[in-house]
Amino acid sequence: MSRALLGIGIVALAGLTVVLAPAHAHAADAAAVKVVVNQLATQYMCQCGCGLTLASCTHGVCGPRDRTLAEIRRMVEGGKTPAEITAALVAQYGEAVLAAPPRRGLNLLAWWGPYAALLAGAVTILLLGAAWTRRPGPQRAASPSALSPEQRRLLDEELRKFDA
């Protein structure tokens, strides 16, 4: 009897799994699509003129944003890769739809210009610094190393009183 019940239970569970699996898979797919669409929404500019990404467009009601998001959702559901989605959106709206300019041509100036400037600045500081450290100057003669031990002791004493 118990074996029979166990058998029925297993069959019922298997049946239930078969019946429910597509629904679960569908829900999981929908959630995955949402995650991908939300992520992609940070990569493209809203076309309403707000100057922000689709994810951060501040308008309560925004036709261009909702249309573009729907297009992206359709493409994600259709199995398109992010690169293909980007190509489709650029073909439709132009390069301005990309929230970050592609890394080629003149755009490399924006991507690497700051680092090049920082590197040039660092090299300049190091070269100038090396030159300055070698330069004998009036201040060096008056540096504390010129103080006698007695003067140093007096200075320390004065500073202690001053700090107290």
Next chain:
Amino acid sequence: MSELGNLSIALAALVSAYGLVAALLGAGLRRADLQHSARNAVYAVFLLLSVASGILLYQALTRDFGNAYVASYSSRDLGFWYTVSVWWAGQAGSLLFWAWLLAGFGAVVVWRQAGYRELMPYIIATVMGVSVFFTLLLAVVSSPFARLAFAPPDGQGLNPLLQNPGMFFHPPTQYLGYVGFTIPFAFAIAAMATKRLDDEWIRATRRWTLASWFFLTLGVLFGMQWAYVELGWGGYWAWDPVENASLLPWLTGTAFLHSVMIQEKRDMLKVWNLVLIVLTFGLVIFGTFLTRSGVLSSVHSFALSSMGPLFFAFIAVILIVSFTLLALRLPWLKSAGDLDSLVSRESSFLFNNLILVGAAFSVFLGTIFPMISEAVRGVKISVGAPFFNQVNVPIGLALLLVMGLCPLLAWRKASLANLSRNFLFPGALGLLTAVGLIVAGLRQPVAVTAFALSAFVTATILLDFHRGAMVRRGHGEPYPLALGRLVLRNRRRYGGYVVHLGVILLFAGMAGSAFSSQQEAVLRPGQTVTINQYTLRYEGISQYPTQSAMVTAATLTVFNGREPIAVMNPQRNIHRGHEEQPMTEVAIRSTMMEDLYVILAGIGEDGTANFKVIVNPLMMWMWIGGVLMSLGTVVAFWPERREALRARARYLVGAEA
């Protein structure tokens, strides 16, 4: 009334021009009477612009909708304080506010700093020169006193986005910061004109610089807070051109604040300091230009106009005059000091400046790059948050590192003993933090680095506080008293440390953004949505009218596990006069660990409501960081009689450390 306002502005423009000429002639011809007259001109401009501002406020408060500006930015149902904010809500009013602040600051300098006799004529000439530009804009291009053919019964009302306490404080503090930097700039021009190029002009403007930096910091923070609670997208910084414009002078101003210390203590970086203050003032005008010209689209651009070319020309004049003067004075700008070692506080300040100016360059380039691309390639492109985040995050982390290294390196030359004494424990703590976070499962390298560096910098600062207090305790003071007196006796240094602690909290809050999560859900009453440990149950919707809007509010009960912890009411409001654009009013539940941020994104006709729920970790840390930054600046700002002597003594002793 409006005629009197227009007359006041026209007279202010004329008197500003007179003040400029009289000051220059007075200095050139050594005519004391002309110099005296120029000083009086500054007071007169302030008086005239105060009259104009008073009239505008009176017209706004008495609902004089015959004034086109008042009709455009206010309405009968607007409360008292928001009516006051009409002064800076639109283009003409905010330009008047700018000019009024400038004249006020000019009057304070003439009154309180009259001792700088040689510099004063050129300071007045600079302030009046800037005043000529703004008062002419007000008189010719954008008057706040233009009249309508007939007075409408009611005004169009203030943009609902601006009806937020953050927006009441953001523009005035931002402008106080912007305009404040005019004074150090004017002193710098005067120093170059008179060849008095020692650190006199820097000492004379130290507190102006600090105050301007303080207000600019507050302005940026209020702007962030406003964006967070009002724009309703879950973030606080979108790298929008106008946001960037407020950050640019802040970055160069911060570099200036630090580099002047080198000139004061070591008589170095004279040229660099002049370049920095010129750049900062140029960027202040650039910021005003971006906000007002409409040349780049922005969510913060509440006014568009054709005054872009005028601002552009003014920036060109500022840069040409300043850098020509600087080039002519180069022979007088030789540094007396030398570097003793590349491993010293001086050189770390140089790197601090490099990174801050590098960050400013990066933000500037990104902001104007769409214009460059269009001009060179003829192709419109966008430069948004993903670009700025990728390019600026490494620069920000480098800045954090230098912030930890800079204050604890000895002046002149850091010995191995100095390095190990100051950095061994903080370095180990930073490393331990990184290892601990990785073991705990954190995998984002940027966030791990940011938290580890934050721990390192915090340890360096607290260690220095502790050592100072222990020295005082050696003289018999109890520890808390020793700590308090330590700060009071060296406000500039320890105030600066408090600012640094605030910056660390700000960085930690930003690093927390890497872990934010969000959920979207369409719910019927009784249904729930879960995000992290929170479950939100939608209870229903209610609608009610207020004086200026029809409010639609959703009610959500928030559970942490099974325990109800809050009721939240995100809204979607339709303001009178702005029916085409419903405004979201987000609901936020803040704790020290995270913000639960709920947006009512839409309401379906079938009784459903569309919610976007976001969990933003460590947001509160950012705002506390902002408060600490402000407090630290106040401490550093507070006058200290023996400051100069102490700094000199510490410098001498520091070399021995």
